Amino acid sequence: MEIGQTKRHQILSRNQSYHGATLGALAVSGNRKRREIYLPMMREFEHIGMPYCYRCAFDCTDNCYNCGQQYAAELERAIEAADGKAAGFIFEPMSGATLGAVTPPPGYLQAVAGICHRHGVLLIADEVMTGMGRTGQNFAVDHWQAAPDILITAKGISSGYAPLGAVIASKKVVDALAAGSGAFLHGFTYNAHPISVAAGRAVLRRIRSQNLVHVADSGAEGTAGSALKKALESLRDVDAVGEVRGLGMLWGVEFVADKKTKAPFPQEKNFSNLVGQACLRRGLLVYPMQGSVDGVAGDHLLIAPPAVITADEIAWAVDQLRAAIEQCM
Ligand SMILES: Cc1ncc(COP(=O)(O)O)c(C=O)c1O
Numbered sequence: 075m076e077i078g079q080t081k082r083h084q085i086l087s088r089n090q091s092y093h094g095a096t097l098g099a100l101a102v103s104g105n106r107k108r109r110e111i112y113l114p115m116m117r118e119f120e121h122i123g124m125p126y127c128y129r130c131a132f133d134c135t136d137n138c139y140n141c142g143q144q145y146a147a148e149l150e151r152a153i154e155a156a157d158g159k160a161a162g163f164i165f166e167p168m169s170g171a172t173l174g175a176v177t178p179p180p181g182y183l184q185a186v187a188g189i190c191h192r193h194g195v196l197l198i199a200d201e202v203m204t205g206m207g208r209t210g211q212n213f214a215v216d217h218w219q220a221a222p223d224i225l226i227t228a229k230g231i232s233s234g235y236a237p238l239g240a241v242i243a244s245k246k247v248v249d250a251l252a253a254g255s256g257a258f259l260h261g262f263t264y265n266a267h268p269i270s271v272a273a274g275r276a277v278l279r280r281i282r283s284q285n286l287v288h289v290a291d292s293g294a295e296g297t298a299g300s301a302l303k304k305a306l307e308s309l310r311d312v313d314a315v316g317e318v319r320g321l322g323m324l325w326g327v328e329f330v331a332d333k334k335t336k337a338p339f340p341q342e343k344n345f346s347n348l349v350g351q352a353c354l355r356r357g358l359l360v361y362p363m364q365g366s367v368d369g370v371a372g373d374h375l376l377i378a379p380p381a382v383i384t385a386d387e388i389a390w391a392v393d394q395l396r397a398a399i400e401q402c403m
Contacts, residue, residue, distance in 0.1 A: 076254030082161035086152050088124040090369065092172045093164060093200050102164050105172045106369030120152045125179050128317045128328065142182030150189045162196035167214035170203035171363050174326025174374035175319055183218040196223040206230035207281055210291030210299050210322030223247055236273035286381040290322040299323055301385050305392040312396060314403050323381055328366055328374040338372040345402060346373035352398035358391055
């Protein structure tokens with residue numbers, strides 16, 4: 075509208091994703107269970123496949139570089155099929171709860187960014203879960219040098235002490251509004267709420283003064299991120315653990331009934347939830363989910379401790395997690 079492209083109204087997105095519980099956010103989400111009951115009320119746009127290397131649909135031997143390019147090409151086909159109506163593409167740079175900390179294969183996000191750019195489609199990064207240092211960079215897109223036009227962040231922005239989220243727009247987007255209507259006609263009662271914003275400022279100061287983005291970096295020496303990575307990766311020898319994956323302070327553990335075939339547990343067993351309950355009884359909070367295989371089957375859980383966690387606390391937490399998994403097998 076602001077630049078006269080009134081035909082563009084579709085937002086493309088990916089399967090196995092989650093962007094929120096309002097009708098608009100659910101419509102672009104791919105999380106089957108969370109959107110199922112609202113389906114008749116939803117506006118449907120195209121969802122494309124997403125690379126998931128542990129269960130790669132291609133027979134690849136190159137760390138998923140080539141199949142990453144094929145998934146990116148799927149976006150290009152969806153944009154072309156939208157016939158000039160695609161306005162944006164929303165994605166989680168690293169998946170959150172739905173798949174459990176799955177990282178994109180090398181080259182994929184760069185290719186996606188290039189495709190959006192070529193077609194004049196806004197690249198919208200949902201960093202509600204991954205932003206504000208959670209993955210060991212300010213934002214997860216920084217790991218893959220993909221510069222979004224719009225970035226959404228929340229959760230860590232106030233470290234959960236107050237409800238706060240932010241939409242960060244690039245100069246291109248801001249300039250389009252400024253040169254168009256000159257206004258952003260989209261408001262809520264609690265926009266820029268002073269208490270929430272004050273909590274966000276305090277958290278940002280603390281992130282900077284304690285260098286917490288670096289502390290969260292799992293690729294750096296002697297950080298909480300690297301200690302967490304090492305401790306969690308030790309779980310790979312547990313029979314029911316199919317994969318441990320993640321970055322920084324955001325990790326996923328995927329469970330399997332058979333390590334070789336990667337067959338999941340029967341859905342009715344609700345294995346991740348059993349592990350979550352066993353963890354809770356031991357004083358450990360994790361985020362259990364189902365649906366990693368196809369949106370319904372498959373169990374995984376998400377681990378996302380604060381960057382101020384100590385090495386002793388990490389060791390204790392991972393011991394509890396191991397014991398909880400073994401207890402449920
Ligand atoms: C990646 C992602 N996007 C969006 C949301 C929705 O955020 P909210 O529940 O604050 O609307 C979530 C919530 O968990 C999320 O993980």
